Amino acid sequence: MITTNRIESELLILNKIDHADPNKDAIVDLSGPTPITLSYGELNALANRAAQGLIELGVEKGENVAYLLPNYWEFAVLTLAIWKAGAVACPMLPALREREILFIMSRSKSKLLIIPSEFRNFHYGPMIESIRSDLPELRSVITIQSRDPGDLKDGLGGLASKEADLEEIGRRRPDSSCPSQLLFTSGTTGEPKGVIHTHGSLGHGVSAHVQTLGLTAEDTIWVPSPMAHQTGFLYGMSMAFYLGAKHVGQAVWSVETARTAIEEHGVSFVQAAMPFLADLTREEHPPKGLRIFIATGAPVPRKLAQEASDRLKCKVAGGWGSTETCMISVGSVTCYMESSWNTDGQVIAGREMKVTGEDGRTLPPGQEGLFKVKTPAMFTAYLDHPEWYEAAVDAVGFFNTGDMAVIDEQGNVRLTGRIKDIINRGGVKIPVSEIENLLYQFEALRDVAVVGMPDPRLNERICAYVSLKNPQDTITLSDVTSYLHAKGVTKIYWPERLESIEEMPRTTTGKIQKYVLREMIANKLGSN
Template sequence: MNNLYIPFDENRIKQYQSLGYWTGKTHFDFLIQSCHKYANHIAIVDSNYTISYETLLNLSVNFGEYLKTIGIEKDDFVLLQAPNSADFVIALFGIFYTGAKPIFCMHMHNSYEIYHIAKLASAKGYVRVSLPDENNTAEEIIKNMPAALESLRVIKNFQLGEIYTTLTNQNHTINPVSNNSTSIAFLQLSGGTTGIPKLIPRTHDEYLYSVRESAKIAGLDKSSVQLVAIPISHNFAMSSPGILGALYSGAKIVIARDGSPDTCFELIQQHHVTQVSLVPSLVTLWANSTKLKYYNLSSLRVIQVGGSKLSPTLAEKFTKNFPNMKLQQVYGMAEGLVNYTRLDDDTETITNTQGRPISPHDKIVIINENLQPQPKGDIGEIITKGPYTINGYYNAPEINKKSFTPDGFYRTGDLGFIDSKGNIVVTGRCKEIINRAGEKIIPSELETLLLKHIKIKDVSVVGIPDELLGERIHANIILQQSEKSITLQEVREFLSSQNIDVQKMPDSITIVDAFQYTLVGKIKK
């Protein structure tokens, strides 16, 4: 690993172990423990099948044994790409069983993203689950990659439900490949720059600590029913408290294929869902849905909202319209640090702040441009270091120099302040990113791709405030002198031909004659 990965230093490892935060367990140990404890409880409901904890363990073991037979080995990085489904959960633990390390790709990722991710991690395996109406398979995605990848040797596509149905009747003894609990468990993804995504190495010990604490903070227990309405492989859906928090608590996980009111209201009513995590754009969609009056959603107790800023107005509207539900704001990041408003906080705190960190050992400092700490209450960049925040991206020495301070604090790129009660208020950001309904898009990545278009001389991609999405993606384009026009459709088709995730497509374009520049020569956005 050496220069690819920056581990926690020995002193911190010892400290977090002696505090009882890090327990020496891996994710597969975690699964075994939960599945033995809650054996006959229902773990997952996915369309027409339900899976008990005991069965989930068996299926994961069976899938792991299968992966070994097709060549997955300990410490291999394996791309995992699946829609919201029980298959995702089984595949995830199946990969852990083999001692390999999943990389959480989004289901919408296409050849372009998969190529860069696989290359950066020298991934050995690729497990993809396709939806019935999809013709993109793992093989297809590999075929359309910008170049061949030698490291990838195991490529396997499954149809939705296939993992569950083919493995149900096997019976292996439980014999997982052991891993060190302080080693990398998986790679999460963050937005990249110029086409290179950042890989976030999370270890077993630190991640599971954040999961256990999150489950408690979110008030989960074995009577809870969790709806998964946002993309399941996103860090929020995994761990804040997410599916792992639910499994830790013995709760039931109900899987929604998408977050639309149509899909989710039906499931909430049918399964008496008590907890769901949403991004603000979904809160708006749900709160304004005309379907609201046709469903009984009274089982809902707690709604977590995070991923982008929830406006105090929407928060207030929400608490007024749903007096029996608790709103919990979540300000988190795949790099680690997660903050929650607590369920017993006063309305003022829940409406106006993004809460406080999980751990008493999370250090949070607000700094100015010169990296100097700001007085309490002043706005600045939020930086952090703690028992479940990474010390560096995987295989990214140059990026790490910019993303971490010399004393190892992660620079969130978010602006905010800490109020008198110790709660964080996020006020904006200083990193260049577009937050479209919780999906993070890096403008420079799109700009690099668009500059390849023969009609385009220069381009500047910006986020434009949007009532529903928070921000939408807008491209300002300067045409080559010989060109008269370009349409949004042309731009989208061009990007599509490069096989990028459709969620990154510009929502609108403007043709301009020139850009304005800042004093240091950067395009004014």
């Protein structure tokens, strides 16, 4: 009889590393002028040495260890080293600066911070020194100078210069109930929340997704999304480790580096945000070789999904997940059809999802309501805020996502917007996502975001922010409303103001920050 502990053990990402082929490529790092490649044997050995270094620095079991790194090979090695030391990985996006770093370091109480010397012409040392007096618990700052995996003196900031005590590392080995990750939400709607996952919840998050998509060790996983975000961390780096597959890391976005990853290094799978898909699709000669592109983070405009499937010659599918729940739904890549990409897919095995009314009752197919989900990959806590967890997760384990959605007769879910994203125009709820999808088909437009703007009579009116494919072009509100009229859209759904913007404000993972746009239009109207 297979015990629960045995099943849980087999799910753990850290345990999968031990069974990977030591001679097989684990990492190809495309961040420098020449690729850096590590085999699984080299990866494991470096992670053991770095774990020993962490132990000798005084890192204790269950302690949060903060690191602020791009998609380098060092990120992967340090994540495994932190886990091997029995500690909790607390990665930070390299785009963060003083205010955000102070917030995360103070909340995590990490005594250690690992940074690069420089990334994208920004030097991190002086910035950390400028705030160090405000971080009394910070004991050590380790700066990575050398990028050479063979440099045991300066590689990994000197952490890898120690011989590993494998017995001590074995005693610290975490089980499925141990905390593994502290990840702060990207803050599209307000204060970031510290989301805590265990080794078991992350293992569940990867395993079912892999099975649903039919991925194997023969696939090569591309990671252009930041590994300090759940998409890159779990469905890039960790997925590759779970499979014993090769992952190709890209630290700075460029289509040419993406072409190298796909055409020279044999990338077959990627899960990433819509802007990556759009950039690849719009290339004059799109790279060929991808098998699957799972687009997450925002609804995929239908026209873009069709063009991407045709031009990239791969299967494009939508999906929905969150930092708290990991992936809940994904479009089918085995029974590939229109619903694979024009919805957020069907529920992944072992998960549950439902749409409820304001009274909490489950609504029938086709009705819009609040999207709630249940999963074995559920986070276990919000750091320092048990009341937030209690408010978000009900007595039977359903997480209130804060999203509105519709589930159709076939079981496909379609996210229609955030509760805070809903425009209430005089009591009429505006279908924001549908209007955006239509406007994305307007040839002149590159990006679209529909937001509410304050109105003293109707509470809110409709404002469309757009960016143009050709900055020299112009577009008017009349152009947009005439287009929607031709599409048969009722007049009460038409934007009443058009704002042209060169670039949308985004999180570092590609999500449009609509709260910034709402603030911008409110301030603009207030100054008129």
